[in-house]
Amino acid sequence: MFFLLNITRSAHSHVLLKQNKLNPRVFFSSLLENQENYNVESQHVNQIRSNWKLRGGNFSDFRRITVKGGAGGNGCVSFAKEIHLPQGPPNGGNGGSGGNVYFIADINESSLAKISSNVTAESGKNGKGKDLHGHKGKDLFITVPVGTVVREIQKPVYDFLELYDLDEKFDKKTVAQRNSDNNQPEFLSQYEEIKKYHNEESGKQRFQTKSKNKSALDLLYEQTELERKLKNGLSDMYSFYPSKDIHEESFDLKNLPHEYVDYLFKLKNQIPIEYDLNTHGQQALVCMGGTGGNGNPFFASLPSKSTYIALKGLAGQKRILELELKSVADVGLVGMPNAGKSTFIGAVSNAHPRIAPYPFTTLNPYIGTVDLDKSNQITIADIPGIIKGAHMNKGLGHSFLRHVERSKVLAYVIDLSKPNPWDDLAILQSELELYDKSITKKPALVIANKADLHDTAKSNYETWIKFSTIPIVPVSSKEVKNVKKIIRILEKLVNSTK
Numbered sequence: 163m164f165f166l167l168n169i170t171r172s173a174h175s176h177v178l179l180k181q182n183k184l185n186p187r188v189f190f191s192s193l194l195e196n197q198e199n200y201n202v203e204s205q206h207v208n209q210i211r212s213n214w215k216l217r218g219g220n221f222s223d224f225r226r227i228t229v230k231g232g233a234g235g236n237g238c239v240s241f242a243k244e245i246h247l248p249q250g251p252p253n254g255g256n257g258g259s260g261g262n263v264y265f266i267a268d269i270n271e272s273s274l275a276k277i278s279s280n281v282t283a284e285s286g287k288n289g290k291g292k293d294l295h296g297h298k299g300k301d302l303f304i305t306v307p308v309g310t311v312v313r314e315i316q317k318p319v320y321d322f323l324e325l326y327d328l329d330e331k332f333d334k335k336t337v338a339q340r341n342s343d344n345n346q347p348e349f350l351s352q353y354e355e356i357k358k359y360h361n362e363e364s365g366k367q368r369f370q371t372k373s374k375n376k377s378a379l380d381l382l383y384e385q386t387e388l389e390r391k392l393k394n395g396l397s398d399m400y401s402f403y404p405s406k407d408i409h410e411e412s413f414d415l416k417n418l419p420h421e422y423v424d425y426l427f428k429l430k431n432q433i434p435i436e437y438d439l440n441t442h443g444q445q446a447l448v449c450m451g452g453t454g455g456n457g458n459p460f461f462a463s464l465p466s467k468s469t470y471i472a473l474k475g476l477a478g479q480k481r482i483l484e485l486e487l488k489s490v491a492d493v494g495l496v497g498m499p500n501a502g503k504s505t506f507i508g509a510v511s512n513a514h515p516r517i518a519p520y521p522f523t524t525l526n527p528y529i530g531t532v533d534l535d536k537s538n539q540i541t542i543a544d545i546p547g548i549i550k551g552a553h554m555n556k557g558l559g560h561s562f563l564r565h566v567e568r569s570k571v572l573a574y575v576i577d578l579s580k581p582n583p584w585d586d587l588a589i590l591q592s593e594l595e596l597y598d599k600s601i602t603k604k605p606a607l608v609i610a611n612k613a614d615l616h617d618t619a620k621s622n623y624e625t626w627i628k629f630s631t632i633p634i635v636p637v638s639s640k641e642v643k644n645v646k647k648i649i650r651i652l653e654k655l656v657n658s659t660k
């Protein structure tokens with residue numbers, strides 16, 4: 163009978179998982195571990211499911227995403243045409259630059275789940291005739307929870323950079339000039355290093371080519387290939403006025419607009435970003451929008467007077483990022499499931515967490531604020547319960563400990579009415595150390611909860627204080643007794659870390 167029940171339950175859960183109604187990690191770990199450790203009935207599994215759905219089922223504190231700035235708009239080839247002026251001057255407008263992407267830390271956000279995996283800002287509009295410049299693409303502002311750490315994890319590939327001879331065509335003077343214009347001193351040194359490297363590399367190649375004896379047919383083939391590549395490449399870079407000859411020097415990077423070439427250099431020498439957005443309102447530029455292309459008046463003004471070409475806009479900057487939410491709170495509550503962490507935070511702060519008499523009621527970490535007086539507050543983070551073996555992903559695992567990693571003070575919430583409550587403290591401390599060795603060195607205290615259950619709590623307390631090395635304060639979160647004392651101690655501990 164039990165076997166049958168299990169099969170039916172797992173078939174049902176399979177359907178739910180397929181429908182994305184359950185988080186598999188939460189579901190399976192709770193099903194397997196909770197039943198073993200807590201003898202929880204299937205009602206509990208249902209409870210976890212409904213909890214998960216209630217919260218939208220979409221908490222996430224770790225994401226990998228790709229972010230792109232908007233592409234620049236293309237420049238336009240156009241000429242003024244009027245009755246008395248059949249062949250007027252060039253008047254193609256410039257393309258607008260693409261929108262930038264910014265991240266902003268916001269206390270109203272609590273999860274990374276709603277950030278899409280591919281984020282792109284708006285493109286700039288193309289230029290038009292009659293000197294109409296394209297509009298700039300709108301900047302994109304993405305709100306992330308306070309405590310989000312942004313890391314670039316992979317170098318992006320910009321295929322189009324191959325079209326530009328960024329290493330050969332520049333002389334030092336031009337680059338130095340550009341750098342002084344832009345106040346970017348590190349730009350030159352990086353450029354020098356890259357150029358040196360490429361010179362060495364191309365030196366080697368040249369040597370190898372010379373040593374080969376090529377036939378006239380091979381040389382002809384290479385020549386035609388080169389021309390074909392150049393033609394294809396150029397059509398990617400420029401808009402041409404049909405059937406007109408183009409002066410070659412127009413393609414020289416020296417003759418391209420400064421901001422266009424600077425942008426190309428920035429992409430080529432992209433420096434990886436790392437931000438810790440840990441205060442409300444903190445803003446970070448993550449990706450620049452691509453530069454827009456210039457219209458034909460720009461080329462007409464060059465000595466070569468190439469009036470028949472315009473520049474195409476450049477693709478936006480790209481970054482492959484890892485986002486990790488590490489909550490920032492003064493105090494981190496750590497405890498076994500059911501110890502009363504959420505009841506405590508509900509009793510002392512503005513938070514209204516879900517409280518229930520079974521383990522793993524809390525599935526997502528959250529932060530409550532305690533008002534000490536008009537201007538002072540402390541923040542407390544509640545996280546899902548930790549059990550023995552959490553570091554091996556038992557229970558809900560120990561990844562939630564990232565949310566107390568940055569707390570100044572740790573408060574261990576222990577059920578004082580259990581037999582040998584000190585064993586729970588030892589388990590919690592060892593799980594914390596397996597997550598991060600230094601974490602248990604923070605100032606700490608024990609919130610010895612459920613002290614109202616006198617029968618066992620009183621004698622446990624009396625035994626425990628005789629050998630404990632950290633302060634133990636008996637409280638009843640349910641009856642809101644002695645909790646003010648805890649807050650006063652926590653305040654002192656937090657201040658001692660400043």
Ligand SMILES: Nc1nc2c(ncn2[C@@H]2O[C@H](COP(=O)(O)OP(=O)(O)OP(=O)(O)O)[C@@H](O)[C@H]2O)c(=O)[nH]1
Nearest residue numbers: 500501502503504505518519522523524547639640
């Ligand atoms: N008698 C008594 N019961 C308490 C006290 N504090 C909490 N409880 C009860 O313990 C049960 C669990 O409380 P929660 O606050 O949900 O426990 P938790 O540590 O947040 O549990 P998880 O979220 O599952 O990790 C609830 O039934 C509470 O009513 C207390 O001081 N005294």
Ligand SMILES: [Mg+2]
Nearest residue numbers: 503504523524
């Ligand atoms: Mg809870």
